[in-house]
Amino acid sequence: MKAKKPEYSKEFKEYHSMLFDFKEFIEWMQKPLRKSIRVNSIKIDSKRLFEKLGWGHEKIPWAKEGFWVDMKYGTGATTEHAIGYYYVQEASSMMPVEALSIRNGDMVLDMCAAPGSKTTQIGAINLGGTIIANDSNTGRVKSLISNLGRMGIANCIVTKNDGQKLCKIKKFKEKFDRVLVDAPCSEVGTARKNTDSLRVWTPSYVKRISALQKKLICSGFECLKEGGVMVYSTCTTSVEENEDVVKFLLERYENAGTGRINLNARYESAGSGAARVYPWHNDTECAFIAKITKR
Amino acid sequence: MLLQKLNRKRVKEINRKIEKRFGVNPNFRGLFSEGNWIYIYTGTENLTEISGAVSAGLNIGKFRDEFMPTIEGAQIINPGKNYFMLKSSKDALTWMQGNDLFAGDTGCEVGYVIVISGDDILGSGMYDGRIIRNRLAKNRKLKM
Numbered sequence: 001m002k003a004k005k006p007e008y009s010k011e012f013k014e015y016h017s018m019l020f021d022f023k024e025f026i027e028w029m030q031k032p033l034r035k036s037i038r039v040n041s042i043k044i045d046s047k048r049l050f051e052k053l054g055w056g057h058e059k060i061p062w063a064k065e066g067f068w069v070d071m072k073y074g075t076g077a078t079t080e081h082a083i084g085y086y087y088v089q090e091a092s093s094m095m096p097v098e099a100l101s102i103r104n105g106d107m108v109l110d111m112c113a114a115p116g117s118k119t120t121q122i123g124a125i126n127l128g129g130t131i132i133a134n135d136s137n138t139g140r141v142k143s144l145i146s147n148l149g150r151m152g153i154a155n156c157i158v159t160k161n162d163g164q165k166l167c168k169i170k171k172f173k174e175k176f177d178r179v180l181v182d183a184p185c186s187e188v189g190t191a192r193k194n195t196d197s198l199r200v201w202t203p204s205y206v207k208r209i210s211a212l213q214k215k216l217i218c219s220g221f222e223c224l225k226e227g228g229v230m231v232y233s234t235c236t237t238s239v240e241e242n243e244d245v246v247k248f249l250l251e252r253y254e255n256a257g258t259g260r261i262n263l264n265a266r267y268e269s270a271g272s273g274a275a276r277v278y279p280w281h282n283d284t285e286c287a288f289i290a291k292i293t294k295r
Numbered sequence: 296m297l298l299q300k301l302n303r304k305r306v307k308e309i310n311r312k313i314e315k316r317f318g319v320n321p322n323f324r325g326l327f328s329e330g331n332w333i334y335i336y337t338g339t340e341n342l343t344e345i346s347g348a349v350s351a352g353l354n355i356g357k358f359r360d361e362f363m364p365t366i367e368g369a370q371i372i373n374p375g376k377n378y379f380m381l382k383s384s385k386d387a388l389t390w391m392q393g394n395d396l397f398a399g400d401t402g403c404e405v406g407y408v409i410v411i412s413g414d415d416i417l418g419s420g421m422y423d424g425r426i427i428r429n430r431l432a433k434n435r436k437l438k439m
Binding site for chain 2: 077080083107150152156160
């Protein structure tokens with residue numbers, strides 16, 4: 001069943017008509033989003049979980065423990081969810097961590113971590129390393145701590161710092177094998193869940209948030225060790241929040257390069273080492289993922 | 296962050312209390328506390344050196360005179376005694392919503408018991424010989 005046509009400004013339409021077939025985009029925004037979960041391999045395996053839940057499911061090709069499930073409502077209202085057997089997470093939101101190529105034992109920084117979907121995804125891979133999960137917002141940090149507990153993650157330290165200034169902390173500078181900067185953004189890509197982001201989108205907001213994103217990506221890069229890998233991701237569409245931010249970093253740091261994204265998903269190349277995911281590629285939300293390396 | 300590393304003596308005491316109550320020694324090492332709450336931290340970084348840290352590791356329970364396991368603490372302990380098996384998934388839902396359980400005579404000793412449904416460990420409660428008082432944290436209770 002289609003949702004009603006979302007509201008958006010003339011500016012929004014003009015801007016996005018330059019990026020893609022706008023009519024197709026709006027049609028996709030009215031289609032309900034497929035529900036997806038990530039099985040918590042720390043506590044249970046997927047076979048046993050689905051025997052308990054009895055839900056129809058389909059493997060998400062790019063995410064090791066990701067599944068689409070045949071449930072429209074109530075995915076978060078089960079005993080299995082409450083005791084940490086799975087995390088309700090949108091399928092495209094599982095891509096950045098998969099692109100980060102984490103090895104067990106790595107020192108990992110998740111810079112804008114709350115509410116913790118990606119941190120707990122990292123935690124399930126990196127059992128032998130350490131994760132620093134940072135966020136600057138007190139309320140969101142509480143939900144991050146709660147989700148880390150529910151998922152049984154014992155090797156994570158939660159910090160509450162301004163992400164832009166993390167690199168100034170001595171203990172953080174060039175310390176991490178892997179850095180995830182899942183930056184705050186205008187969230188246009190989440191409109192299949194909530195169309196408000198289309199209605200409130202303005203070029204001036206994009207300009208402001210892009211300035212913050214540039215500071216965050218630079219701070220993240222300075223926290224990265226030589227030979228390390230960083231993923232910069234958003235769930236939005238504006239060039240200023242995506243390609244321009246990566247370009248800014250690459251121009252500013254001589255030792256910054258791009259890595260190859262190797263996901264088992266359909267996406268559009270967004271220049272070297274970057275991918276744009278639209279709903280028509282994999283029936284998900286939108287995502288932008290860039291893989292950065294440090295020489 | 297107020298997490299304090301527990302000394303060996305205190306860790307040994309906690310392991311011993313758990314063994315006495317639940318019949319298994321979890322052999323915890325590297326425990327930390329914040330007030331009466333006990334955390335296990337398995338990362339390699341020294342907690343005291345991390346600027347802006349507000350939390351670390353996994354909350355496994357509360358220890359005063361006795362050890363009250365959280366859901367995760369109970370799952371790690373996997374008890375050999377003083378556990379209560381629920382009869383149905385309906386009972387499990389009732390428990391997860393934060394309700395007390397009328398258990399009657401369970402064969403458990405009075406004190407903290409771990410609640411189990413099938414092979415799922417659902418946390419702990421205080422058994423008074425008749426009722427198991429629900430001790431799930433507010434943020435872990437199911438809202439239906």
